[in-house]
Amino acid sequence: MRERVYRAEALILRRSDFSEADRLLLLATPAGKRRVVAKGVRKTTSKLAGHIELFTHASLLLAVGRNLDILTQSQIISGHSTLRADLRRLSCAYYAAELYDRFTQEEDESRPLFDLLVESFAALDRTASPDLVLRAYELRLLHLAGYRPHLHHCAVCGALLSEEADRFSAILGGVICPRDRDADRGALTLSGPAFRLLRYLQGQPFAMIEGLRLSPQVRGEAEWLLRTYVRQLLERDLKSVAFLDDVKGVD
Ligand SMILES: [Zn+2]
Numbered sequence: 048m049r050e051r052v053y054r055a056e057a058l059i060l061r062r063s064d065f066s067e068a069d070r071l072l073l074l075a076t077p078a079g080k081r082r083v084v085a086k087g088v089r090k091t092t093s094k095l096a097g098h099i100e101l102f103t104h105a106s107l108l109l110a111v112g113r114n115l116d117i118l119t120q121s122q123i124i125s126g127h128s129t130l131r132a133d134l135r136r137l138s139c140a141y142y143a144a145e146l147y148d149r150f151t152q153e154e155d156e157s158r159p160l161f162d163l164l165v166e167s168f169a170a171l172d173r174t175a176s177p178d179l180v181l182r183a184y185e186l187r188l189l190h191l192a193g194y195r196p197h198l199h200h201c202a203v204c205g206a207l208l209s210e211e212a213d214r215f216s217a218i219l220g221g222v223i224c225p226r227d228r229d230a231d232r233g234a235l236t237l238s239g240p241a242f243r244l245l246r247y248l249q250g251q252p253f254a255m256i257e258g259l260r261l262s263p264q265v266r267g268e269a270e271w272l273l274r275t276y277v278r279q280l281l282e283r284d285l286k287s288v289a290f291l292d293d294v295k296g297v298d
Pocket of ligand 1: 201202203204205206223224225226227
């Protein structure tokens with residue numbers, strides 16, 4: 048049985064109004080996804096209100112409630128204020144949060160997944176290349192969720208892929224070799240630079256990614272390939288995709 052009061056490290060991924068003065072929060076924690084209530088935080092006198100901003104990484108004290116647990120204290124570890132002040136980074140954060148939400152169930156315990164979120168939000172807060180951080184995040188999340196795209200071996204026959212491979216199949220879950228092209232005639236064309244980029248992003252730490260210089264075409268292609276793959280897995284687009292595209296249009 049859980050204790051009546053417990054501490055949890057968390058990222059606040061969504062906030063919504065709940066009753067007159069409260070907010071409902073969606074949290075990512077190492078113990079999985081949680082929905083909790085922050086009571087009275089919509090009142091101007093609330094001390095807790097400033098400690099539960101969206102996308103804050105915090106150490107929380109929670110009390111077990113009858114239906115939902117109740118947030119009683121919040122100590123900020125990282126406020127990610129740069130991220131929240133910049134529309135482009137913010138749109139990436141919304142997308143990252145929604146992707147996590149869609150690929151996890153409540154109580155899906157995963158320290159690696161939580162660590163990935165913490166690392167990704169920290170990178171989105173500091174980076175000049177939020178799109179590349181987002182691509183690396185997608186690839187890592189897909190790996191942890193059991194959907195790692197095949198980028199080194201053909202998704203059909205398992206043969207080691209050479210530079211000649213130029214098709215990405217969302218249905219088959221990765222790159223296919225020239226011999227297996229007929230396995231998915233609807234597979235997307237994959238350019239050499241985008242292929243190399245995806246492989247690089249799958250294996251390198253965030254610090255190695257942020258300084259990459261790439262053409263907008265290659266960035267756009269990598270985004271499109273992964274978006275198509277995610278859409279195939281979830282059978283629809285994420286809601287935050289529209290926000291990402293809107294912000295891009297403003298640039
Ligand atoms: Zn093959």
